[in-house]
Amino acid sequence: SQELEQSPQSLIVQEGKNLTINCTSSKTLYGLYWYKQKYGEGLIFLMMLQKGGEEKSHEKITAKLDEKKQQSSLHITASQPSHAGIYLCGADWANTGNQFYFGTGTSLTVIP
Amino acid sequence: DSGVTQTPKHLITATGQRVTLRCSPRSGDLSVYWYQQSLDQGLQFLIQYYNGEERAKGNILERFSAQQFPDLHSELNLSSLELGDSALYFCASSVGLAAYYEQYFGPGTRLTVT
Numbered sequence: 001s002q003e004l005e006q007s008p009q010s011l012i013v014q015e016g017k018n019l020t021i022n023c024t025s026s027k028t029l030y031g032l033y034w035y036k037q038k039y040g041e042g043l044i045f046l047m048m049l050q051k052g053g054e055e056k057s058h059e060k061i062t063a064k065l066d067e068k069k070q071q072s073s074l075h076i077t078a079s080q081p082s083h084a085g086i087y088l089c090g091a092d093w094a095n096t097g098n099q100f101y102f103g104t105g106t107s108l109t110v111i112p
Numbered sequence: 113d114s115g116v117t118q119t120p121k122h123l124i125t126a127t128g129q130r131v132t133l134r135c136s137p138r139s140g141d142l143s144v145y146w147y148q149q150s151l152d153q154g155l156q157f158l159i160q161y162y163n164g165e166e167r168a169k170g171n172i173l174e175r176f177s178a179q180q181f182p183d184l185h186s187e188l189n190l191s192s193l194e195l196g197d198s199a200l201y202f203c204a205s206s207v208g209l210a211a212y213y214e215q216y217f218g219p220g221t222r223l224t225v226t
Contacts, residue, residue, distance in 0.1 A: 097156035
């Protein structure tokens with residue numbers, strides 16, 4: 001959905017480098033979700049953020065939610081080849097019932 | 113392994129035909145979502161069922177329909193297929209109705225319309 005924009009569209013980093021992916025919503029968020037997809041496979045849930053200022057970590061991946069900006073950032077520390085894949089943010093928007101929307105995706109390549 | 117199964121894995125069919133994609137949710141999950149993923153449109157929400165009832169509708173074409181059966185498995189029917197329907201179709205399941213429940217995705221069905 002273009003109402004859920006991710007940047008950058010693609011990222012190529014050297015192993016060991018840190019990186020950040022952003023997700024910006026044009027609508028008020030009830031919840032913001034991060035998923036990872038390996039090419040051609042199903043999505044794997046990473047984490048969910050619901051409150052402004054909330055920050056969660058899973059191994060070397062940290063996500064934060066800036067409620068005022070309706071934006072979330074996903075930060076990977078000391079990237080590894082296993083981090084490669086497509087990262088998608090998903091949104092649960094206010095007043096849209098149970099509909100669920102995904103962002104445009106960020107393709108991450110980690111060079112060993 | 114997410115516990116969600118989808119069949120078939122691949123499907124090749126001709127324009128104008130009708131196909132049925134099947135999804136079995138994780139044990140205990142009542143909610144099933146269907147998504148379409150294509151290069152130009154990204155991952156699009158199609159429809160959600162919860163305990164046999166349709167609960168949310170997204171960008172689903174009129175040529176597409178879905179249902180969830182009493183045993184909670186779900187089927188997505190695609191008819192009058194067009195070349196543009198070629199895509200990866202995912203189903204996902206979650207334990208609850210609301211969107212904030214974690215969704216577990218199946219491996220997908222790759223549909224090619226020739």
